[in-house]
Amino acid sequence: MKHGKKLSRPARVLTGAALLAAVAATGTVAANAADSAGTAVPASAPAAASGAAHGNLTQSTHLTIDAAVEGAQAALDAAEKDGQRVTVAVVDRNGNTIVTLRGDGAGPQSYASAEKKAYTAVAWNAPTSELAKRLQSAPNLKDIPGTLFLAGGAPVTAKGAPVAGIGVAGAPSGDLDEKYAQAGVAALGR
Known part of the structure; x- marks a missing residue:
């Protein structure tokens, strides 16, 4: 792909899906996010949910x-x-x-x-x-x-x-x- 050339929407979707598949295949773990109420947002990859279940996440408080x-x-x-x-x-x-x-x-x-x-x-x-x-x-x-x-x-x-x-x-x-x-x-x- 030439520098500066934009991919079409279908090409971007396929590229993103391929990237997700590669990440899942290598066993990379993503952290769960939380919404403003502190409720866990469902993870799209099973490995992320597994990491959260084992206490691998922490929260901290910061000044605005x-x-x-x-x-x-x-x-x-x-x-x-x-x-x-x-x-x-x-x-x-x-x-x-x-x-x-x-x-x-x-x-x-x-x-x-x-x-x-x-x-x-x-x-x-x-x-x-x-x-x-x-x-x-x-x-x-x-x-x-x-x-x-x-x-x-x-x-x-x-x-x-x-x-x-x-x-x-x-x-x-x-x-x-x-x-x-x-x-x-x-x-x-x-």
């Missing part, structure tokens, strides 16, 4: 982008109300940045620091001020890549499990940074 922006904005608003110039970062459960808001006049170092504080808070499901105290008994914790054991990070939880972290950096003290991170968490009602 709207919630992440809401939490970040609440933290930034709290800092601005106090006349502080900060950066706020929100990361997901895996430490991936969802949103970062750099306030007017925030220092250049605050961007990376806010992300690292958010990651540290979600990774250990604890405020970074508490984690900083642990360095006295375990100083090697600071060597873990991507972490920053300074006050200013707070976890966001759902049903007791961490789902995100909010990190703030740029205020003159970690206590203020953490106060603003907690304002972000509070805005999410968690």
